[in-house]
Amino acid sequence: MQPFGQVPAYQEGDLTLFESRAITDHIAQKFASKGTPLTTGEPEMKVWLQVEVNHFEPASSQLGWEQVFKPMFGMTTDPAAVEANEAKLSKVLDVYETRLSKSKYLGGDQFTLVDLHHLPNIQVLNGTPTKKLFDSRPKLSAWIADVTARPAWSKVLAMQKQ
Amino acid sequence: MQPFGQVPAYQEGDLTLFESRAITDHIAQKFASKGTPLTTGEPEMKVWLQVEVNHFEPASSQLGWEQVFKPMFGMTTDPAAVEANEAKLSKVLDVYETRLSKSKYLGGDQFTLVDLHHLPNIQVLNGTPTKKLFDSRPKLSAWIADVTARPAWSKVLAMQKQ
Numbered sequence: 193m194q195p196f197g198q199v200p201a202y203q204e205g206d207l208t209l210f211e212s213r214a215i216t217d218h219i220a221q222k223f224a225s226k227g228t229p230l231t232t233g234e235p236e237m238k239v240w241l242q243v244e245v246n247h248f249e250p251a252s253s254q255l256g257w258e259q260v261f262k263p264m265f266g267m268t269t270d271p272a273a274v275e276a277n278e279a280k281l282s283k284v285l286d287v288y289e290t291r292l293s294k295s296k297y298l299g300g301d302q303f304t305l306v307d308l309h310h311l312p313n314i315q316v317l318n319g320t321p322t323k324k325l326f327d328s329r330p331k332l333s334a335w336i337a338d339v340t341a342r343p344a345w346s347k348v349l350a351m352q353k354q
Numbered sequence: 355m356q357p358f359g360q361v362p363a364y365q366e367g368d369l370t371l372f373e374s375r376a377i378t379d380h381i382a383q384k385f386a387s388k389g390t391p392l393t394t395g396e397p398e399m400k401v402w403l404q405v406e407v408n409h410f411e412p413a414s415s416q417l418g419w420e421q422v423f424k425p426m427f428g429m430t431t432d433p434a435a436v437e438a439n440e441a442k443l444s445k446v447l448d449v450y451e452t453r454l455s456k457s458k459y460l461g462g463d464q465f466t467l468v469d470l471h472h473l474p475n476i477q478v479l480n481g482t483p484t485k486k487l488f489d490s491r492p493k494l495s496a497w498i499a500d501v502t503a504r505p506a507w508s509k510v511l512a513m514q515k516q
Contacts, residue, residue, distance in 0.1 A: 214401040214403070216396065218400065235379075238373075238380065254509065287357040
């Protein structure tokens with residue numbers, strides 16, 4: 193189902209999808225009328241979808257790999273990689289702090305896929321010293337408190353613990 | 355205009371956009387009725403848009419940086435980085451070779467933004483030894499010949515030479 197041999201893959205009748213952000217986009221559009229709409233279709237939202245993929249994801253996933261997943265697999269964290277990626281992530285979070293002083297959510301004034309796409313990496317990094325980069329930015333911290341308190345996210349975390 | 359201090363940024367009246375792939379998406383939707391339609395709106399196309407961002411772009415942009423841009427700035431190419439990224443890119447191109455045996459273009463049966471987003475990195479790598487990874491794959495080579503021969507792309511290249 194997934195030519196790169198990765199998770200996730202998604203099947204719905206004859207339709208098979210892979211790439212997590214294409215799957216969320218499809219689900220958000222298909223079920224737009226049910227529950228919270230997660231997409232505005234505005235160009236502004238699409239800009240910030242790209243910011244997550246191109247700026248937040250690379251640095252934050254490396255930090256999760258070094259500090260959470262490498263130890264889990266019996267490998268050793270590389271402090272130089274942590275330092276370099278924290279420097280990269282700090283620059284991204286400075287942009288977010290400014291953005292969140294003008295806009296309630298990253299994609300605009302409502303919660304969208306932009307915010308949702310950040311949750312997995314935030315969850316991983318909240319259990320590491322990198323959390324200090326979140327805590328030192330007040331607008332960002334308030335946004336993290338808001339988006340991680342959503343009932344749907346609590347359900348995801350409860351499922352992970354099962 | 356661009357909070358990360360990068361190019362490109364795009365202005366259209368009161369609307370300011372950044373992130374190249376959000377800009378192309380906006381332009382493709384806004385001018386869908388003029389010229390070649392570049393988006394199908396199908397979930398399949400969105401999957402392959404993500405494949406370009408998450409798989410093709412990282413390896414190919416590193417290869418361009420090492421072999422074209424570093425020398426341009428008087429810096430030295432790192433052969434180990436070239437080797438590692440050629441190994442990554444080869445795996446991606448194997449997936450593309452399979453894809454292009456079933457589908458005329460990467461996003462489906464018509465030329466779309468998926469194909470277009472590959473053109474800059476392909477152009478850069480065509481002037482490097484990494485071109486061998488393209489030449490050794492017949493379906494991929496035929497697709498590259500097709501997409502780089504499009505008149506709009508010739509115009510872009512002509513503008514770059516000015």
